[in-house]
Amino acid sequence: MPRKTAMVTGASSGIGAIYADRLAGRGFDLLTVARDRGRLEEQAARLAASHGVQVSPLPADLSGREGLEPVLAKLREDAGITMLVNCAGSGPKGPVLQSDATGLAAMVHLNVDVLHALTVEAAKAFAARGEGAIINIASVVALMPERFNATYVASKAFVLAFTQAMAEELKGQGTQIQAVLPGFTRTEIFERAGIDINVIPADMIMGAEEMVDAALAGFDRGELITIPSLADDGLWQALETARHVLGPHLSLKHAAPRYGIPAEAV
Template sequence: MTIPAHSTALVTGASAGIGAIYADRLAKRGHDLILVARDAARLTALAERLRAETGRKIDILPADLTDPAHLALVAQVIADAPNLGILVNNAGMALTGTLTTSPEAEVARLIALNVTAPSLLARAAAIRLSAAGAGAIINLSSVLALIPESFDATYSATKAFILNLSQGLAQELASSGVQVQAVLPGATRTEIWERSGKDIDSFPSEMVMAVDDLVDAALVGLDRGETVTIPPLADLADWETMQTARLALGPQLSKRDVAARYAAAATA
């Protein structure tokens, strides 16, 4: 699998945080950029800085990915942009409360941004890049995909969706030349905390990663061809053990007969 040198990368949620650092690092790797976010002023400032620092072609595309018309426009750009080689599916949000305490409209917006948008953009990129036989789709998930009991259930569920989407899509595109990577950050110092009314400083400092370190580690994982990259995880064997156990369940999960432990209870 190869990522074409000097290809164009489209980054969502690019105005700040993880997306802005991806934009910086990819431009410095020699990629042109299409930066997508709602905040046009921030996008403009970032684009001007990166043009001056790297000499790369940097375009901005202000868009609200919860708006179906805006989402369709970004998907069309993915389909048509010259020399597209990378999609970074980064845009996301968290609830101000929980599933039961947040307004219904906020929950719907969360699902639109964290699930619907990355799915449709990944679809557009998969079609485009597989036809070209090269490229990468980077999806930002979260370690909460693995520990949903630790945070709001809805946010964690959206990130589990992204992990499953990435693993399944990687299998689907395995012979296409397209690399799919899910990145699972732990607590990372970005604006998502403040926007959702949460205090990142309430975490012990040793639990919170700097956003620059997070993205730099994720790009090392991309270079190594990892499908799942978990920058805080010290021992890769822990992840591999979990994956082995999960895959071993496969042959046991779909059978004609009810498991004896349920059949016995039914006849008792």
């Protein structure tokens, strides 16, 4: 069997660390990306010993060009990489109006620009070889923008829309793509943002292992969008159907009658 390699960003903790473990369990060699070299090296030794795969840490601050470039080059040049899992991301420390603009911009850069650059690089490389898979971690807040920090929800709405649109481009190319929309998931993201996870009702928080196992089951089922908490998949299908019903009404020669624009003025 040819060896296959998965690149996992944000692999040093939380959701990314569980992906690294599960993909090693599925026989993938790993390229693990995050800033914390020590954690990546400890994880690499542990996963290599327990799963008998090769784990190569690629310590990098993806927010900086000098950290991102070598990771992009690896995706471009290493034909052994057949999977990219984009987990590196950060959350907000509070509402937008109480946040420092530089911090918000840094969050947008990591959650949007970096994920975008890595996905484009991987999609081009994988599609050229007619193989591969990309998993992007979005969030359910992409569907509930009123419920959370505006900048964060918009960054996750980008991940959802971008993945849906990329799926169209990748159709027939042999490359699978999936967006995962977790609800609250028990990880370090809360501590990093200075949020006490205990203020969130416990029955709204999923363990990271259960979330990733459900997301991988959705991946195996070929789902484009996976919402691990959602028991009634018909609710998501109804939203998608409503969106497609809107389609033919969204770009027309004349303004809608309710705006009162005389036809000859257009």
